[in-house]
Structures are given as structure tokens and as C-alpha cells.
Amino acid sequence: MPKRLIGLVLVLPALAVILLLFIVPLAASVVGAFEEKNSYGLGNFTKAFELYRSDVMFTVMIVSLSTVLIGLFSIAIGGYLTLGENPRAVAILRWLYRWPMFIPFIVVGQVLRTFLAKNGLMNNMLVGAGIITPLQAASFLDWRGIVIAFVWKQTPFVTLLVAGAMASVDRGTIEAARNLGASRLRILLEILVPQVTTTLMVGLVLSFVTMMSVLSVPLMINAQSPTMITADIAFRINAYGDYGVANALGLISLAVTACVAWFYLRHSMKERA
């Protein structure tokens, strides 16, 4: 048997699993979105927009806001890890920031549901410190809770990528800028960030996709309307067995993700040109 063929035979089973258990169902969801009783049409989309227009807007806004916050925090943490002049503070931060990375979303949902609730530890400590009165204590379990959960969980992942990329930026340039009197903030914004844009964008796009498909966090933190598309899809199927509208909503979330991916690709093409 020629060597190339052996290689293909070894790879084929794994590829077949991806094809059968991911690409085929993905195609089925695209086709299913247009399927009506006896024909094909846009009926599911009309219904999806009629019922869930505000939820689609809500989802896009929540995920976009979370992505922006994740980007800002990861630049700030990564920047301090790279430019920080006190080794002890850098070491503490390096130890601290990655804790939430491997914590599963479902646990993040449960942890933050108890923490952010009206009688959660956060309000209790604010009351204890005299910052707010017990009557002012408000529950954060609405859109803010979802954003906090996403940022809490995804920031370490993007920071890990960004800090790694920042560490491999040429130290000589940084030292030169420092000797010429540039402040650390200016070095971060004008030297480090431009050089790690590609890594930062990859991390943010991956986070965006992940957040678009998380079901547990919206179910646990905020299941009332308006909620996220994922919760609506689950509801459509569990309550009505309505695969048409569920698939239409799924295709909408795919389209949103595709927009982001397209935006990213156009940006990276421009960088290379």
C-alpha cells in the first residue's frame, strides 16, 4: 500500500465522526430552518422574528458587550504581566487570573447565581462594609448577571493567549521606548496592542462563538424574557417540539457568528495586504 494511502486510512475514521456527527446535523439544521408542513419557505423565520425579535437583539448586545469587556480586561491583565516592574505583584496576578478558566459554564452559572442574588455574598459584603443599605440591595440576575458570568469565565482564556503573544514581542523595542521616556500605558497601547491584534482577535472570535452557544448560563441566571436565543431554542423544542422555529433561531445565531467571522477575516486580510 502506498504511504499516502496508509495515512489517509489512519485519519479517515476520525474525519468520518466529524462529518457524520457534526457536519451532517449542521446541514440538517440549515435545511430544517426552511422546512414547513409540506413545502419549503421562510415561514419559520417570520415566526421566529415575530416571537423573538427582542431576544435576538438582546443576545447580540449581551455577547458584544461581553466581548468588548473581555478584550479590555485581557489587554489590561496581559499588559501588566508583560510590563509590570514589581516581580511579586506580577507573580500574584499570574497566579490569580487563570482560576476561572477551567471551571465549566454550568458551575459558573450556579456559582454566580448564588453570589449575585439579592441575599448573595456580594450584596451582603457591600451591606456589611456600609456601602449600601439592605434596602438598596438589588439582584444582579438579569442581563448584567449574564455579562458578568461570560466575562468572568472567558477573560482568563483570552488573557492567556494575549499574554503569551505579548511575551514574545521584541523586548528591545519596549526598552528603547522606555529609555526615550514613553510611559508604560503608551507602550501598551502603541507598541504591544498593535503587535498582538491577531491573537487578540482570534481569542475574541472564539469567545464570541462559545458565548453564542452556551445554554446553561442564560437558563440558570436569567430565564425570563428577554433572554438569549439559546434558551429560546431549548424552550421551542421542549415545550412544543417545534424544530422549524428552533432551527430558524439556530440559523440566525449561525448568521450572527458568520458576520463576526467575516469581519475578522476582512480585518486580517487587510493586515496582510
Next chain:
Amino acid sequence: MSTAAIPETNAPGFRLDLWWIPRAIVLGLIAFAIFGPLTNLLLWTVAEKWYFPHTLPLEYGFSYWGRVFSPRGNAMESLTNSILVASLTVVVSLALAIPAGYALARLRLPFRAAILFAFLIPQAFPNLPVYVNIARLFYEIGLNGTIAGVVLVHATHGLVYAVWIATAAFAAVDAELEQAARSIGAGALRAFREVTLPLAAPGLLASAIFVFLESLDEFTGSYFVGAPDVNMLPLLLYTAGAGGNYQVASITALLLLIPSVGFMLVVERFLKSDVLSKVGH
């Protein structure tokens, strides 16, 4: 002159770095943001009674632990199912990923970059619409609500870690060692089994742990394909939390948290930089 010199001579030993004040405040806030929620979870696991407006639980105890781990409780069933599914997922993923990773690292393959990229696809699309349709498909062929069905769904998602890390692990093993074994008469399979595989083992172990955790923590796929017939820990957490039983939900969350955090603390021991630098190449 001499009085003015005193603070200067003392300075090196006792000089307080005033920058520690803003540093301590910021680091303290980050620590609170990360460990505050986790502390709250720990408190809930041992709270017998806790309601508004009390800052801390009124009574502490382990009675809910007893309830979770009692033989009649469905937590034991979920725990067994979760571990069984995660172990089977590791076996299936590695059985597919070891040959694929070896071929991608060592053999000349046409469309190698495209094949590597294909395993990334499940990470690059929102998964929920896919799970919904897998569940529908599995329902028709009788795989819905079975352990095998859940394992297949988890393995599909775990393959990206398994294949990418296995490829990097095999690429980090010196190809000349295998050629040396071949030249003194070992067959291809024997050279692989006795030379390459043991040397790639730490990297493969890391990918196995990744796949195991990914499966243990997976919620959406289990929710559509497994529930309500196959009970798993994340599903138990969800139903307990939805029913307002925060103690059982928190204990379950803690059970899921321990392996994840434990792995985070030791991951660098398994994934050496020589393997990490080859990931995705």
C-alpha cells in the same frame, strides 16, 4: 547635617513602597471577584439554613452531603454515569486520535492543513443547533437517551483536543529513534508500540485529561441527547438548582469543580513546552 542624615541611612531597609497601596487594592478586587463567588459556593455546600437578610448561614452541617451520597439518592447514579461516559469518551477519542495524530505528524498527507482544520469545525460554530439535530437523528435510530449516544456526542467535541494534542505529541518525538528501531529489525507496529508511543505518552495523557474534563462538564449535548434517561452530574446540578435546592446544586458544582481546578494546577507538568510549541503546526 547629622540629624537630616538619619532617615537616609535607614531608608534602604525600611523604605515603604507606596505603590503597594494601589497594587494591593487592585489585586484585592481581582481576588474578591474570583474567590468571592467560589467562597459563596463553599458556604452553600455546608449551609443547613440560610435566607434573606442573613449575611451568613444560620446553621452549618453536612446533612445535604449525606443526602447526595446516600445509596438511594440520584446523585450517585449521576456520578457513576458521568464517570462512565467520560471514560468511554476518552477511549473512543484516543482510539480515533492516536492513528490520526500519528499520520498527521509523521506521514505525508495530502490536504494536511485542511484535515487539521476540519477537527476545529465543532469549535467554530455554535453547537446548540447541531445538538438539537443530532438528538432528532439519534431518536430515529434509537440512540437517544443511551450512554452510547452521549459518548458519541462528547467524543465529536473532544476530538479537536485529542487530535491536535496527539499530533503535537507525536511531532515532538524524534523520528530518528523510530528509524533506528526499524533498522535493527523491528516491524513498523513494534517500533511504534515500543518506541514512539511511550515517548508520546505524557502528551497523550494530557489530551486524555482534556477530553475527560470536557466530557465531565458538558451540559448542552447531554441535555438534548441524554436527558431524561441518562442522568449526568451537570443535569443533576441544573435540575437541583431549578428546583431551588441550592445545597445539592452547590455540592454537585463542587464535585465538578475539583477535577477542573486540580487539572489547571498540574497541566504544565503534562504539557511540556516542546509539545505546546508544536500545537497547530
